[in-house]
Each structure stands twice: as structure tokens, then as C-alpha cells.
Amino acid sequence: MCGFCDRRSFFALTAAGFTSAVLGKKAAAQQPAQMVDQPTILNRSYLQETPQRGHFSQSFKRQAEPIAHNVRVVGYCDMADRPAFKLSIRERQGRWYLYTGPSWHSGWSIVDVTDPTQPRVAKFLEGPRNTWTLQMEVSGNTMITALEKIFPNFGGNQQAFDEGVLIWDIQDPVNPKRLGQFRTGGTGTHRNFYAGGRYIHLAAGMPGYDGNIYVIVDISNPEKPRETGRWWVPGQHTAGGEKPGAMHVSHHGPPYVVGNLAYLSYGAAGMVVLDISDVSKPRQVGRLPFSPPFHARFGVHSVLPLPEKGIAYVNSEDVSYGGGAAAHASIVDIRDPANPFLLSVLPRPMPPDGYGYSDFSEKGGWQGPHNINHLLHNPDVQQQGDLLYLTYFNAGLRIFDVSKPRLPREIGFFIPPDPEKRYGPIPEDRLVVQTEDVLVDRRGYIYISHKNQGVWILQYQPK
Numbered sequence: 001m002c003g004f005c006d007r008r009s010f011f012a013l014t015a016a017g018f019t020s021a022v023l024g025k026k027a028a029a030q031q032p033a034q035m036v037d038q039p040t041i042l043n044r045s046y047l048q049e050t051p052q053r054g055h056f057s058q059s060f061k062r063q064a065e066p067i068a069h070n071v072r073v074v075g076y077c078d079m080a081d082r083p084a085f086k087l088s089i090r091e092r093q094g095r096w097y098l099y100t101g102p103s104w105h106s107g108w109s110i111v112d113v114t115d116p117t118q119p120r121v122a123k124f125l126e127g128p129r130n131t132w133t134l135q136m137e138v139s140g141n142t143m144i145t146a147l148e149k150i151f152p153n154f155g156g157n158q159q160a161f162d163e164g165v166l167i168w169d170i171q172d173p174v175n176p177k178r179l180g181q182f183r184t185g186g187t188g189t190h191r192n193f194y195a196g197g198r199y200i201h202l203a204a205g206m207p208g209y210d211g212n213i214y215v216i217v218d219i220s221n222p223e224k225p226r227e228t229g230r231w232w233v234p235g236q237h238t239a240g241g242e243k244p245g246a247m248h249v250s251h252h253g254p255p256y257v258v259g260n261l262a263y264l265s266y267g268a269a270g271m272v273v274l275d276i277s278d279v280s281k282p283r284q285v286g287r288l289p290f291s292p293p294f295h296a297r298f299g300v301h302s303v304l305p306l307p308e309k310g311i312a313y314v315n316s317e318d319v320s321y322g323g324g325a326a327a328h329a330s331i332v333d334i335r336d337p338a339n340p341f342l343l344s345v346l347p348r349p350m351p352p353d354g355y356g357y358s359d360f361s362e363k364g365g366w367q368g369p370h371n372i373n374h375l376l377h378n379p380d381v382q383q384q385g386d387l388l389y390l391t392y393f394n395a396g397l398r399i400f401d402v403s404k405p406r407l408p409r410e411i412g413f414f415i416p417p418d419p420e421k422r423y424g425p426i427p428e429d430r431l432v433v434q435t436e437d438v439l440v441d442r443r444g445y446i447y448i449s450h451k452n453q454g455v456w457i458l459q460y461q462p463k
Helices: 007-011 015-023
Strands: 067-069 071-077 084-092 095-102 107-112 120-126 136-139 142-147 164-169 177-182 199-205 213-218 226-231 256-258 261-265 271-275 283-288 302-306 311-315 329-333 341-345 387-391 397-401 409-415 435-440 446-450 455-460
Touching: 067 071, 071 409, 084 136, 084 435, 084 446, 095 136, 095 142, 164 199, 256 302, 261 302, 387 435, 409 455
Parallel strands: none
Antiparallel strands: 067 409, 071 455, 084 095, 095 107, 107 120, 136 142, 142 164, 164 177, 199 213, 213 226, 256 261, 261 271, 271 283, 302 311, 311 329, 329 341, 387 397, 397 409, 435 446, 446 455
16 A cells, blocks of 8 residues: 555455456455455655665674663573573463573573573473474463574575474473474464464465465364464465565564454554454454555564553564664554554664764664564463563663553663674674563563573563
């Protein structure tokens, strides 16, 4: 959708009408009838994603110590030299276990954080070779772990890889038992959603599609999971004859499900809201584009909806090393899911006095927002209140007061020291801190992961 078009045109095309016009009745039957729009691009200049590093400061001094405001360090785990990427958590019979998917190793680390001052890796589960195993979801005694083809810039190659999702029994939290696997037949899955029950919700690389799409899978029989429904933005189904209308239209995930609505983070297509009351025929309810003016690739990376408050937290992920169009972390009004609108944009983090850079874009590495304390459907995760926790790559963890959705303000931060050892090829330039994920447990402990160092355990402690 062109950034200058009236929002009413979002609903001008139906998927059935679009596919019928291009492919005929047979193809139209593959996509449920619904009101959707096909994003198109008139101004392509904002699509620039090639790293541009001319803005980096010519001088670089490694940050040797943590820098914090209203945050204290509780503990640190070196992860046995397997830096963590995504995080989930579970309390079982008084013991707390942090589940992590490493950045540069195939498998999953289980960390005992019962005493957060003395975290220890209790178990490492080996994963399939040459496969990304970044993400996991935990609900009760079930864990869902993602398998995916590794991106080339993260070390991916043409060797065979495994893909899809694995389903585990974690009644014994340290000794998961594998129950089954769902395969996409394509590149696998990235960030997925599971809040218990019958269905898992996937951001899946299915064959015949340009980019990831939304797929619903029934795991009532975990040994034989089966697809029950799928949805995509018109133009993605290239094997069916569709022609992409825009670059970077891909479902990053996780799809976040509340009741009968699924909120999708869909890259250049923006935030998409679907009605999934019939899981076999998801249909679009609403959409809010962000690109332009913000950058397109991962233009919407995460969506955290809070329907009871009538708002959603939405952010992008900038992989251009700060050389492309602006990134954003935003608050959106979703009281009417068919007509979401922007309330505010969170303030850009500023370096502390004497830091050595006037802006984090001068420091090097990836920059801008990345992950939210997202897993609110997990009862062991702190529920969203007036504080929003967001990682910002080279700017560490940032904490915002969002009690006034139209006037968010930063009230705390924690910038870890820059890494001493490189474990993987990202960032491609200076070895600076790259804070990845954040999770806050219901005890109030904050966990943050990084590309080239261990997990820091923190607490918000206002002075």
C-alpha cells in the first residue's frame, strides 16, 4: 500500500477477488475470501538496507564496565560459551528454569535461575546440525522449539538443515522428551506463539511463497501435528502466480493471539490484525502500515497487543547499521481492531554524559529497538504494567514509563560492557554490545541476552 493512499483503500480488494482475477477459480479457493489489501510501493528509496557506515565515529574505545541508570546487576551467566538469543522461563516446584536458544550453536540451553545471583547451565540439548534453533515457547508441560535455515550473514550455507517446529514434553524441566515435529517443507519457522491448548501459531517459510506467512497447526496429537489454516499477504504466493507488490513483505512473528484475534508483525506490510474464529479461514480485520516513512525490512518486527488497555506496542528492527531509514518503537490504539492508529513513538535513547558518542549511531553495530518483554501469555512472566522493557542492540536495555500512552518517557537503562570475544560474524564491523532479547519474570528479575556474551540478570531499582 502506498504511503500516500487513503486507509479506506486497505479494504478495496478481497483475496478471493485478487487471486481470481490473476489465477482463476482454482487459485482463489486456496485463499479464504476476506477483505485485504495488497501493499504496493511507489517510493522505493526507503528500502535501502545496505550497511552504510560513514556515520560511525572514527575513534573507538571499548566500553569496559556496565553503565546503568535505575537498574542494578543481580547476576551473570556466561552460558558455557554459547551466547543466548531468545528466552523463555518456567517455574516448577519452586525452581526456576530459563530456556534459551543460542545464537551460534544448534540446540537449547536450560539455565537454573532459582537463585538469580548464582545462575548455572543445568543442561544443553544438542540440536540438528546446520540449523537455527533460536526460539522456544513454553506453556505448562509443553515446549515448542523453532527450526530454521540459517541466514547467510549469520553463517548459513548450502548444507542440509532441519526445519519446522519440535514439540516437547517438559514435565521434567531439565530433561525434555521429544514428542513430534511439524515440517514446513520450506525454510522452517522463525518466531512462533503457543499459549497452551490445541493450536500453535507460526511464522513459517512455506514452499511457493515469497517471505514467511502465517500458519496455524493443530498439535492435539503431538506425534502427528497437522496444518489447519494459513494466511498470507496477496502477492506472496508466487507459486500460485501472484506477483509481489512490495519488497520485505514477510511475517517475522510471533503472531500474538488474544481471543479470536491474531496480531501479526509483517515487515513492510506493517501490523496486520486477523479474525481467526474459524482457524481454517483466517480473514483480515485491519492493518496499520509503517513503511514508509520508517524502514521496510522488519518494518514491523514485534507486536504486543493489550486489548484490555486498547493499545499495542509495535517496533521495527534495523539491520542496516543505522544507515537506512529510521527505526521506530511505537504505541498504537487498537480499541477498534479494524482501524488501528498511532498514538506515539518512544523517544530515541541518548548516550549518557561523557559516553564518547553524541548518538548511538556513531558507536557501530546494529542499533535501534529489537525485542519487548513479549511472553505475557506465560504465567511466569511479569505482566505488562506501566513499565515497558525493550532491547536496543548497541544501546543495551531501555526501560520506559508508558503510563501515559501519548507521552512515553525513558526512566532507566543498562548498557553491558562491550564483548571481549567474538563468537559469530555479527556485528560485521566493531565488536560492540548487541543486546538481543529481554524477559522479566514474575519475581521482577530481568534477563537480557546478547550476540557475543552471556545473560545478564538485572532488577529495576529507581532511586
